[in-house]
Amino acid sequence: MKQILFASLMMMSISSVYAQLDVTAAQVKHLYVPTGFDSNDSIEVVVTGNLPNPCYSRNTVSVDVKDDLINIHVSVLKREEKLNCPAMQVPFKEVVSVGNLQGGEYNINVNGVLNDTLKVAEAESGAVDDHLYAAIDNLEHKGGDNYVLHGWRYSTCIDIDKVEVISNGKDTLSVLPIMKLLSDFCPMKLTPVAYPVKLGARLMKMSQPLIHVRTMDGKSFNSVLDLRERR
Amino acid sequence: MNAFVLIFLLVTTGSQAACLPDSGPTSKKILMDVRDIENAALDFEASVRSLLPSGINLIVRLEPNSPRTNAEISKSGNELSLVVWGGMLGHPEMDRGTFLLLLCHELGHALGGPPLKSRNGWSSTEGQADYYSGGSCFHLFEPNEELFLYSALKLTSIYAHVTREVAPDLQRCDEVQVLRTNYGYPGVQCRLDTMIAGRRNLPRPRCWYFPQTDHRINMQSEIKEEGFTTSDFEVQKFSIQDRIKKLDEELRQSPHQESINDGQKSECAAHYETNH
Incomplete structure (x- = not known):
């Protein structure tokens, strides 16, 4: 009986420290869209934001290009720890590789929050780069x-x-x-x-x-x- | 109405050459090459005249004094201007066939059709221009496939020299399979594969091309535009329905699908194996 009680207490203790990881959308603050890209470039934009506290960490960034819309989703990992999560914001910066795009104008959306436009010029028609x-x-x-x-x-x-x-x-x-x-x-x-x-x-x-x-x-x-x- | 070729030969001055020990023989060699290349340019003008839409003029300009190893086509009104710089003209790998294939590539930017570099632009992508050069253009000058392969290998070897890439090889195949069409410069092996695919009327290689339905949207919008667009050229050869049918066929015949579904080698590699 004592052993069962001890094991139960141990499990509760462990679960409180090593809780599951949750993936959530990042709190994004600003989207930077550089200019000067053309259809020969690998295009990059920069997203900044804040993690609410040190119990959050950067996770994945996904990019979906459909016609003239570029959807970027920046996610963070959230640890359900009760300890060591002081209330302090942690700034982050993600350099997002959009890749090569056909010349034209695109709308960019980040996490459904930030929006901007990207202009991709037509590259010169040289035989070789x-x-x-x-x-x-x-x-x-x-x-x-x-x-x-x-x-x-x-x-x-x-x-x-x-x-x-x-x-x-x-x-x-x-x-x-x-x-x-x-x-x-x-x-x-x-x-x-x-x-x-x-x-x-x-x-x-x-x-x-x-x-x-x-x-x-x-x-x-x-x-x-x-x-x-x-x- | 008719296309014409205008060739500028800029002769290096003796005094300039004398300042640099190595420039004497180099200048002599470039001048000799330019004479041959001038004749090739005239042949090119005569042969591609029938491909150009009425009212479009073509100017070929040679600039042997420029060290730049490149060529470029630009458009202004009803005029296509094609320039080849000295570094390209004087390259050790350059010869008549290679030069003609290079001109075909540049012409392919104007006549090659979609995918275009820009949604509302006029220029075909590099990959599409390569595909056109091997398929619709170079056969006008060289019906022999072996000589075509020789020229294609030499031209892409020049590209490799400029971009510091590993030299292309007729026995290899670029196995990269893109998830989105590359609107920039594919690798040199991919470019060689693309020229050969064009020549042999095979689907465009997946190392740069991804079949997608939104090309249809591009085509519809092109036709509605007025003035000088790529569609002006394309309409002469294909109806919209023909082009959509061709795209559908490419979607079905994509080497990517074959390799995934059947576990077979890509069409490119298999093709080389059966022909060499």
Whole structure:
């Protein structure tokens, strides 16, 4: 009898600590839609939000494209723990890969809450894709509008050509670090690189803009700046 | 009314060449190639004239002094402008057949039909332009399949050189199966497979193409548009019903469905095995 009672107490104890995981829709706050994509790009958008407390964690992101509607569902995992769940919001950022799209205008919906439009231009009809972006993995603020793109150069046969900056006129600056080919011979030689770039003053008027840097691997490096304290 | 070819030959100056030790022989080689290529461009103009809708002009422009290894077609009013840059013209793999196939690819952007790069645009996707080049265009110049394969392999090898991809191979097949149509550049092996599929009148390979019914919506809207659209060209060859029938046939004959349902090799791989 004692053994049964002990086992029952143990089960109750375990179930209270290791409760089931619930998958729920994330509390999304903002959708950033960069500009400058064309039908040759792998398109990415950025969703930010808050987890209600540390007992929530990021889970999956699903993307469904049907005609001109892009439905994005961002989910979170919720642990039913009674302990260690202090009341504090945890910000998160999801870089959502939408993939390659036909040129045109699309409506994006995130969790039925956020909406925006995405414009995909028609790519130039070149025989072969000869565009190349730098491999960037960090962004450093140097004061004012001055920033530095940090990354890697994989070979001496390429070098930076120019850095183009395109604003979506709202909340996102797309940074395109365009490389040029110096030689047909490309020996592997990994060297760190730093490219200074001046980002537009107009963007700095926004408190939390997204800097979306296109990278060599066809994807992007994304950084949401928090400029509230600097004002 | 009639198509015409306008060729600009920009000759490198001797003084410029003298500044760079390697530029002398390089310039000489490019100039020799351009003469051959000029004749090929004239042949191209004469042969594709019948494919163009009435009132559409075609300009082929060669820019041998540009180092860029590429070619491009653009549209302005009733004029199609096709440019080939020097890096492409002077590439070691470039020859008459490869050049003609390249021109066919660019023309395929204008005449290839859906899938288009943009819903309301005029240009076929890269994959569709490849499919057109092998199927509807290159046979005008080269009826021999072996020579076609040789040219297709050389052209996609140039693409591989530019994009730093593994060189394509006639004995291989791109086994990627997309879940959505790739509106950008497929891999070079996929592009070779697509040219061959076009040549042999096979369904478009699943490495870039996903059969979908919303192409029908595109086609209906294209026909309603006025002015110079891809549908202007397409209407000459296919009725809407014919095109829908063709799409339905592709849906049924998709290599993806065969490989999943029957556990067989893709049509691409099987086809190579039986022909080589």
